[in-house]
Amino acid sequence: VSARITLLTDFGTRDGYVAAMKGVIVTLAPTAIIDDATHDIAPGEILTGAYVLARYFRLYPPGSIHVAVVDPGVGTDRRALAASIDDRLIVAPDNGLISEIVKDSRSTRLVEITHPDIVRPDRSSTFHGRDVFAPAAARLATGLQLDDLGPALDDPVLLQSPPVSIHADRTVGEVIAVDRFGNLITNIPGDLLSSEAKVSFRNGFVAPLRHTFAAVNPGELVAVIGSDGFLEIAVRDGSAAEYTKAWRGIPITVTR
Amino acid sequence: VSARITLLTDFGTRDGYVAAMKGVIVTLAPTAIIDDATHDIAPGEILTGAYVLARYFRLYPPGSIHVAVVDPGVGTDRRALAASIDDRLIVAPDNGLISEIVKDSRSTRLVEITHPDIVRPDRSSTFHGRDVFAPAAARLATGLQLDDLGPALDDPVLLQSPPVSIHADRTVGEVIAVDRFGNLITNIPGDLLSSEAKVSFRNGFVAPLRHTFAAVNPGELVAVIGSDGFLEIAVRDGSAAEYTKAWRGIPITVTR
Amino acid sequence: VSARITLLTDFGTRDGYVAAMKGVIVTLAPTAIIDDATHDIAPGEILTGAYVLARYFRLYPPGSIHVAVVDPGVGTDRRALAASIDDRLIVAPDNGLISEIVKDSRSTRLVEITHPDIVRPDRSSTFHGRDVFAPAAARLATGLQLDDLGPALDDPVLLQSPPVSIHADRTVGEVIAVDRFGNLITNIPGDLLSSEAKVSFRNGFVAPLRHTFAAVNPGELVAVIGSDGFLEIAVRDGSAAEYTKAWRGIPITVTR
Numbered sequence: 001v002s003a004r005i006t007l008l009t010d011f012g013t014r015d016g017y018v019a020a021m022k023g024v025i026v027t028l029a030p031t032a033i034i035d036d037a038t039h040d041i042a043p044g045e046i047l048t049g050a051y052v053l054a055r056y057f058r059l060y061p062p063g064s065i066h067v068a069v070v071d072p073g074v075g076t077d078r079r080a081l082a083a084s085i086d087d088r089l090i091v092a093p094d095n096g097l098i099s100e101i102v103k104d105s106r107s108t109r110l111v112e113i114t115h116p117d118i119v120r121p122d123r124s125s126t127f128h129g130r131d132v133f134a135p136a137a138a139r140l141a142t143g144l145q146l147d148d149l150g151p152a153l154d155d156p157v158l159l160q161s162p163p164v165s166i167h168a169d170r171t172v173g174e175v176i177a178v179d180r181f182g183n184l185i186t187n188i189p190g191d192l193l194s195s196e197a198k199v200s201f202r203n204g205f206v207a208p209l210r211h212t213f214a215a216v217n218p219g220e221l222v223a224v225i226g227s228d229g230f231l232e233i234a235v236r237d238g239s240a241a242e243y244t245k246a247w248r249g250i251p252i253t254v255t256r
Numbered sequence: 257v258s259a260r261i262t263l264l265t266d267f268g269t270r271d272g273y274v275a276a277m278k279g280v281i282v283t284l285a286p287t288a289i290i291d292d293a294t295h296d297i298a299p300g301e302i303l304t305g306a307y308v309l310a311r312y313f314r315l316y317p318p319g320s321i322h323v324a325v326v327d328p329g330v331g332t333d334r335r336a337l338a339a340s341i342d343d344r345l346i347v348a349p350d351n352g353l354i355s356e357i358v359k360d361s362r363s364t365r366l367v368e369i370t371h372p373d374i375v376r377p378d379r380s381s382t383f384h385g386r387d388v389f390a391p392a393a394a395r396l397a398t399g400l401q402l403d404d405l406g407p408a409l410d411d412p413v414l415l416q417s418p419p420v421s422i423h424a425d426r427t428v429g430e431v432i433a434v435d436r437f438g439n440l441i442t443n444i445p446g447d448l449l450s451s452e453a454k455v456s457f458r459n460g461f462v463a464p465l466r467h468t469f470a471a472v473n474p475g476e477l478v479a480v481i482g483s484d485g486f487l488e489i490a491v492r493d494g495s496a497a498e499y500t501k502a503w504r505g506i507p508i509t510v511t512r
Numbered sequence: 513v514s515a516r517i518t519l520l521t522d523f524g525t526r527d528g529y530v531a532a533m534k535g536v537i538v539t540l541a542p543t544a545i546i547d548d549a550t551h552d553i554a555p556g557e558i559l560t561g562a563y564v565l566a567r568y569f570r571l572y573p574p575g576s577i578h579v580a581v582v583d584p585g586v587g588t589d590r591r592a593l594a595a596s597i598d599d600r601l602i603v604a605p606d607n608g609l610i611s612e613i614v615k616d617s618r619s620t621r622l623v624e625i626t627h628p629d630i631v632r633p634d635r636s637s638t639f640h641g642r643d644v645f646a647p648a649a650a651r652l653a654t655g656l657q658l659d660d661l662g663p664a665l666d667d668p669v670l671l672q673s674p675p676v677s678i679h680a681d682r683t684v685g686e687v688i689a690v691d692r693f694g695n696l697i698t699n700i701p702g703d704l705l706s707s708e709a710k711v712s713f714r715n716g717f718v719a720p721l722r723h724t725f726a727a728v729n730p731g732e733l734v735a736v737i738g739s740d741g742f743l744e745i746a747v748r749d750g751s752a753a754e755y756t757k758a759w760r761g762i763p764i765t766v767t768r
Contacts, residue, residue: 001286001287002287004282004286006275006278008272008275011692012552012692013548013549013550013551013552014550014552014553014554014564014691014692015550015564015567015689015691015692016520016549016550016563016564016565016567016568017567017691017739018549018550019518019520019547019549019550019564019567019568019571020567020568020571020739022518022547022549022568022572023568023569023570023571023572023573023576024571026516026547026572026573026576027571027572027573030513030516030573031513031514033289033545034547035275035278035282035290036269036275036292036548037269037272037274037275037278038269038270038271038272038274038275039269040268040269040270041270042270043692043693044749051272052270052271052272052275053272055271055272055273055275055276056272056275056276056278056279057279058279059275059276059279059280059283059386060278060279060282060283061279061282061283061286064279064282072725072726072749073726074724074725074726075723075724075725075726075727075736076724076726124737124738124739125723125724125736125737126724126725126736126738126739126744127738127739130571130739131739177271179270179271179273180267180268180270180271180299181299211331211381212330212331212332212381212382213328213330213331213382214328214329214330214331214332215331224331224381224382225380225381226380226382226383227273227276227380227382227383227386227387232382237300237328257542257543258543260538260542262531262534264528264531289545291531291534291538291546292525292531292548293525293528293530293531293534294525294526294527294528294530294531295525296524296525296526297526298526307528308526308527308528308531309528311527311528311529311531311532312528312531312532312534312535313535314535315531315532315535315536315539315642316534316535316538316539317535317538317539317542320535320538433527435526435527435529436523436524436526436527436555437555467587467637468586468587468588468637468638469584469586469587469638470584470585470586470587470588471587480587480637480638481636481637482636482638482639483529483532483636483638483639483642483643488638493556493584
C-alpha cells in the first residue's frame, strides 16, 4: 500500500503553492498518494484550521500522514513539529494547529523538526509548506521515523477553545464555526442536551432541538446534534448565518 | 489496478467534510484512488448536481465508482441508493441526483442501500456523505456486489428537465446552467440546429451560431454547439451571463 | 511507479469540466495518478497561468506529465503542443502558457500535437482540455513518445514578461501577480537587492526589506524576497493589495 498523505492549508490553489508542495512530496516519495483535505482555510485562521483538521484526522487509518500548514508566523522562530497522535502522523507549525487533535488523544508523541536535510539553511523564509513540511511528510512516507526528525518537544503551543458553562437551568457555549451551508457550529456537546432543549441566542432567535434539518419547514430555524456530536443551528434549505446574522463567538444558551 | 472513486458534493472543501469522507473511504479501501470531481455544487441544487454528474460519468471507465452527495433531505426517510449504470457504479441519495445519467442509459440496475454495516443505527442524521455513501462506495471498491447492499429499487426519484418545444419555424428551450465562464448552457440539442440558425432571447439579444467562440469579435455574443452537444451562448473573452443578465430558466428561441 | 499527471486549468471545478478530463485520462491510463495543481486561474488569463505553472513545474520529478489548459483561442487554428522541458512533459495550447517554464530551461523539445487518434475530426470546438490535452497526456503516460504526437514545433508563442530596468540609483519593475494572501509579487529578482533596500510605489507607500513577514508589526507593510526568489510586498497578517489598492501592472521602485 502506498503512503497516504493529506494536505490542509490556507493557500487556496490558484497561486500554485499547493502544487509546489505536491511536487516536493512526489519527488521524495514517488508512490505517495496525496489527498487534498482543504486549501480553503481562511488566511491565517489557526483555530479554524485546528477544528477542520480534527474533523477528519482520526477518520484516516493508522499510518496516514497529515500535513497542516496555516502559518502566519513563518520565518520567525516558531518551531516546526511532527507528531504521532493515536497512530496517525502529522507535520505542522507549532502554533496551535494541532490543539484539537491532541485534546482527546490516547497517545501523543511530539518532536521538533530539526533534521538538517529538512530544515536547510537555504530554505525560504516565507514558504515552509514547500521547504519544510512537504519534505518532512515525504521522508516519513519513505521510512524515516518520527524520532529521526528531531528531538522530543514537550511544550507544544495549544490554543484553548472557548469554555462551555453548565448551570442548573441552562448551558451556555458559543458559535465556534460557520460552515459552507451557513450552519452555526457550537462547542456544546450534544450529550449535555435533553430532547426538549430550546436553543436561544442573540436578538431573541430560538431554535427547537430536532433530530434532523428537515424536521422543520423550509426557511425555519432548527437545532440538531451535528455530525461531530456538537450542537449546531441551521435554517432548513437556507443559511442560519444569513438569517440570524450570527457569527463566530456569539453566545448560545440552551434551556430545557 | 486500484479502484477509482470520484466524489461530487455541495460541501465545499473548507469545513473538512469532504476530507472526512475520504478518510472513511481510505480506511475501508486502502488502495482506492479518489478523484475529486467537484465540491462546488451550489448548496442543495440537486438538478445542477445531476447535470454536472452527467458531464463526466460515462467518461470514466467501466468499473469506476462515483459518489454524489447533494442531500438536502438528509435525515428524513429519503432512501439511499446504489446503481450500476452502463457498467459504472454510483451511490447517491434517492432525490433525483441520478436523473441525467439514467436518462440515456443502455442498462441500469438500482438497489436501496440497507446493508446493516452501512446503514447503521448510530449514523448521524446530518452527514450521510461520511456515514452512508463513503462506506458504501468503499465496500463496492473492495468487492461487495451491488445486490449485497440491499434490495432492488424500481422507482427512483427522477427530476424532469425542462422541455424543448419544436415548431415549424422555431425551437424553444431554456438556459439550464450557467458555467464558470458565464456561458449559458441550454437544453436544445445541437443536432436540431441548421447552420444558419439565429438564437434569440430576452431583451432582444441575438447570437449567431458559429463553430467556435473565436468566430466573433471579443465582447460579442456567439452561439455554439457546446462540448456536450447542446446549444450554448457565450461572449468571446467575456461572460454572456453578465452581458445579458440571463440566468437559469430564461427561454431561448432558435429560428432559421 | 504509476505515471503522475498534474492539471492546471481556468475551468473551476463546479461545472464538471475537470472531472471530464480526469475521466478521459483514467480511461486511457488506468493507473495514472492525477494531482490537481489548480483550476482557479482567472478565466482566460494565460500569463497568470504561465507564472503559476512555473511555480511547481520543476518541483515535480523528471518524467512527470503536466497538463495546462487556459485556452481562450480554443477552436481557432491555434496549435496544440507537447514538450519535454528539463525532462518533464507538458501538453498545452500554443498560446504562451509555457512561456515561463521555457525561459530558463536547459533543454526543450517541442512538437505540435497532430496525431490522428488525438486530434480527431469529431473533437469539440470548445473543449480541447477533454478532447485533445487529456488524451495526449494519457498517451504519454502509457508509453507514447513525444515525437509520436506530431512534428517538431520551432516557433512556440512566447509571451514577454514586463521588463525590469536597472539604474545606478534604483531598480524599477512591476507587480506581476497578487496572490491569495494579497501579497504583491513583483518581477524584481531578489539577488538584485541590497539588504538596505527600500521599496516604494504608487501613492507614496514604502515598504522596508526584511527577512520575513513577521519582522514588522501586524498591519504594516513589509517587502521580502519571496519563495520563488523575487521581491514581494506584504502586509503582516493582512492584505497588501487591499491596503495599498495596488494591482497587477503597478510599477515598483527599489532604492538603497
